[in-house]
Amino acid sequence: MNITLRIWRQHDADSPGRMIAYPVEGVSADMSFLEMLDVLNETLTLDGQEPVAFDHDCREGVCGMCSLAIDGVAHGPEALTTTCQLYMRHFSDGDVIDVEPWHAESFPVVRDLIVDRSALDRIIAAGGYISAPTGSAPDAAATLVPKAAADRAFDAATCIGCGACVAACPNGSAMLFTGAKATHLGALPQGQPERGARALAMVAAHDEEGFGGCTQIGECTAVCPAGIPLDMISRLNADVLSALRSPSP
Ligand code: FES
Numbered sequence: 001m002n003i004t005l006r007i008w009r010q011h012d013a014d015s016p017g018r019m020i021a022y023p024v025e026g027v028s029a030d031m032s033f034l035e036m037l038d039v040l041n042e043t044l045t046l047d048g049q050e051p052v053a054f055d056h057d058c059r060e061g062v063c064g065m066c067s068l069a070i071d072g073v074a075h076g077p078e079a080l081t082t083t084c085q086l087y088m089r090h091f092s093d094g095d096v097i098d099v100e101p102w103h104a105e106s107f108p109v110v111r112d113l114i115v116d117r118s119a120l121d122r123i124i125a126a127g128g129y130i131s132a133p134t135g136s137a138p139d140a141a142a143t144l145v146p147k148a149a150a151d152r153a154f155d156a157a158t159c160i161g162c163g164a165c166v167a168a169c170p171n172g173s174a175m176l177f178t179g180a181k182a183t184h185l186g187a188l189p190q191g192q193p194e195r196g197a198r199a200l201a202m203v204a205a206h207d208e209e210g211f212g213g214c215t216q217i218g219e220c221t222a223v224c225p226a227g228i229p230l231d232m233i234s235r236l237n238a239d240v241l242s243a244l245r246s247p248s249p
Contacts, residue, residue, distance in 0.1 A: 001027050001093035005040065007052055008100040013108045013116075019098070029089035033076065034059060034066060036088055037099075053112040059084040061225065064160030067167075068113055069100040074164035074223040082162065082225040102167035106174070106210045117163045119209035120177060126205035127198035128181045130191050149187045156184035158226040165220035165228075171212030176220040178206050179232035186239060196243030203240055 002025045010017030024040050031039070034056050041051035057065040066083040070076035076086045091097065099113065107115040159180035166174045182199050185191035191198070207213075214233050221230045 001029070001088070001091070001095075003027055003036075003091060003094070004096045006096060006098045007113070009052070009112055010101075010109050012111055017109065019100075021096075027088050029087070031088045032059065032084055033068070033070065033086040033088065034084050053110075053114050055114050056084055061085040062160060064162035067102050067115065067117070067162055067164070069098075069102060069167060071098050072100075074102065074167040075162075075225055079222075080225055080227050082160070085225075102163055104163070104166045104169075104172045104211075106172060107163060107166065115163075117161075119211070120161055120163060120174065122209060123174065123178055123202050123205045124181060127194070127201035128185065130185055130194060132190070143189050145188060149189070153184050153187040156180045156187065156228070156232060159184070159224075159228050160226055162225065164223045164225065166211065168219040168223040169212065169214075170217060170219065171215060172210075173214045173220070174206055174209075174211040175214035175233045175236065176224065176228055176230070178202050179234075179236040180228045182236045182239065183232050186235070195239055196246070199236055199239035200243050203236070 002023065005022045005024055006019045007022060008017050009020050022040055024036060027036050027039070034054070037052060037054060044051050055065045055067050057063040059066075061082045061084060068075070068083045070083065070086070075081060075083050076090075078086055078090055101109055101113045101115045106119045107117055110116050159177060161177060163174075163177070165176040166172055182202050185198065186195045216230065218230055221228060
């Protein structure tokens with residue numbers, strides 16, 4: 001099939017950006033969206049033009065690097081799907097498809113479709129860890145983990161940190177990401193000692209990075225490729241409130 005891409009081109013964070021149209025011919029329905037961009041880039045390179053910069057790594061839906069807004073929707077039209085796992089069979093011959101970077105104040109554009117998502121790393125650095133004593137490895141059965149807690153922690157840990165939640169949120173909030181990362185540790189016995197301090201530190205880092213507050217709109221969970229539910233945010237808010245009521249000594 002033949003399609004037209006309208007792609008956001010921007011030299012760097014300080015330059016203005018604009019949409020430029022590119023025809024792409026001979027697109028196979030079995031190509032992923034990124035493979036289709038590879039074809040475009042090969043053509044541009046052979047023509048002596050600058051290829052389109054876009055983020056990717058695993059191309060298997062697990063690393064969270066791919067990050068395109070396709071026709072205005074983070075990761076495109078398919079639910080529970082990363083951009084790298086989106087296939088061209090979901091589009092039709094003659095389609096005109098808009099491709100943009102994540103638009104969020106806390107994610108400045110680096111070039112074309114690549115944004116700087118290091119603000120998410122700084123939220124993790126603020127509290128996304130547990131402290132463990134040094135020495136020999138503890139007995140594997142020394143700390144029993146209830147099945148419900150293990151399941152909850154695992155569900156939270158499926159967040160791949162792509163930032164689609166931020167891109168979709170009208171407030172530019174990263175609370176779904178922060179809630180998932182805090183819950184992933186806070187649901188487990190090993191994460192209890194720092195649970196309150198972790199919630200406070202991660203939310204403070206979230207706010208310092210300029211992300212907006214959550215007003216429970218739910219766009220984040222609608223585009224999340226891992227299906228992280230909105231109640232991860234409620235759980236984080238409950239941890240914050242409880243820590244404020246009973247601060248650690
Ligand atoms: S490239 Fe790794 S999740 Fe898409």
